[in-house]
Amino acid sequence: MEINEFIENFADQFDDLEAASLSADTPFKELDEWSSLVALSVIAMIDEEYDVAVKGDDIRSAETIQDLFNIVESRA
Amino acid sequence: MSGYNPFTLEGKTILVTGASSGIGRATAMECAKLGASIVATARNEERLSQVLSELDTSCGQTHRMILADIVAPGGIDLLIDGMPAVDGVSDNAGASNGNKPIKFIKDEELAEILQANTVAHVNLAKALFKKKLLNKDGSYVFTASIGGNTSHVTGQAVYGISKSAVNSFMQYCAVEFAGRGIRCNSVCPGMIKTPLIQVDTLTEEDMAKDAEKYLLKRYGEPEEVARTTAFLLSDASSYITGVSIVVDGGYTVNH
Numbered sequence: 001m002e003i004n005e006f007i008e009n010f011a012d013q014f015d016d017l018e019a020a021s022l023s024a025d026t027p028f029k030e031l032d033e034w035s036s037l038v039a040l041s042v043i044a045m046i047d048e049e050y051d052v053a054v055k056g057d058d059i060r061s062a063e064t065i066q067d068l069f070n071i072v073e074s075r076a
Numbered sequence: 077m078s079g080y081n082p083f084t085l086e087g088k089t090i091l092v093t094g095a096s097s098g099i100g101r102a103t104a105m106e107c108a109k110l111g112a113s114i115v116a117t118a119r120n121e122e123r124l125s126q127v128l129s130e131l132d133t134s135c136g137q138t139h140r141m142i143l144a145d146i147v148a149p150g151g152i153d154l155l156i157d158g159m160p161a162v163d164g165v166s167d168n169a170g171a172s173n174g175n176k177p178i179k180f181i182k183d184e185e186l187a188e189i190l191q192a193n194t195v196a197h198v199n200l201a202k203a204l205f206k207k208k209l210l211n212k213d214g215s216y217v218f219t220a221s222i223g224g225n226t227s228h229v230t231g232q233a234v235y236g237i238s239k240s241a242v243n244s245f246m247q248y249c250a251v252e253f254a255g256r257g258i259r260c261n262s263v264c265p266g267m268i269k270t271p272l273i274q275v276d277t278l279t280e281e282d283m284a285k286d287a288e289k290y291l292l293k294r295y296g297e298p299e300e301v302a303r304t305t306a307f308l309l310s311d312a313s314s315y316i317t318g319v320s321i322v323v324d325g326g327y328t329v330n331h
Binding site for chain 2: 036037039040041043044045047048053055056057060
């Protein structure tokens with residue numbers, strides 16, 4: 001698994017957000033565009049692309065994209 | 077005491093689907109307490125037997141269970157083969173696919189949820205009506221949902237369309253079954269504390285925040301839906317047909 005690809009997939013879940021504006025250290029829940037739809041989309045994307053089940057609690061505990069990536073990697 | 081009670085279900089036989097858990101289980105329990113003789117059906121033998129053993133018999137009535145999966149091929153045949161004619165139906169069996177945004181809907185998931193929440197119920201009504209297993213002047217109650225009817229929440233498209241189709245179908249049933257005096261209605265619950273709403277995309281904090289959107293500041297109990305269904309099954313609602321009753325603690329009016 002590769003973090004840059006993960007960031008791209010992550011950015012894809014927003015309507016209008018360039019992957020270049022995100023980094024592994026981005027505290028994603030502070031983004032203006034973050035919403036419940038994006039959260040559900042990220043969960044569904046991780047299931048589809050990485051075959052990993054993450055929960056609402058995982059999203060809650062992750063601060064940065066790297067945190068989320070680590071959770072996914074640990075279960076892949 | 078006058079003994080006047082148009083809400084009683086004494087003397088009525090009621091088929092309850094999805095009777096092993098959640099709203100179906102509560103409906104079987106409440107209807108039995110109101111005097112009905114229950115035909116309980118579901119697919120989980122252990123849980124269904126448990127429900128059967130807990131049904132009230134204080135009006136001297138007897139109950140029976142028929143193990144069947146009405147969603148699976150042949151399941152409805154299995155159910156109606158062993159079934160007596162009934163005076164009422166509470167059709168509850170259903171499924172949820174959690175919270176999936178539209179762009180992640182999978183073909184097989186779409187087919188599965190529509191089968192479980194819509195197609196199976198169309199086929200059940202068809203079979204019961206065709207075999208004349210619904211007595212004249214009976215009452216048919218579908219459990220739909222506010223989802224897809226009065227509420228459209230992110231991630232609930234598949235569930236919502238499957239449940240709005242139930243409401244639509246209920247109205248056609250009301251029209252076509254009226255000739256036999258059969259009334260058809262539905263209940264539309266909001267979030268009710270059942271296993272169906274346990275999805276892991278939501279945290280407990282999310283659920284608590286969501287419950288605040290209900291005027292009564294809480295999710296509903298299965299019995300609160302069951303008693304609405306029981307009213308629709310009773311003679312107290314004898315002039316009500318073709319309608320949906322929202323049972324959502326004030327969620328819809330607040331949105």
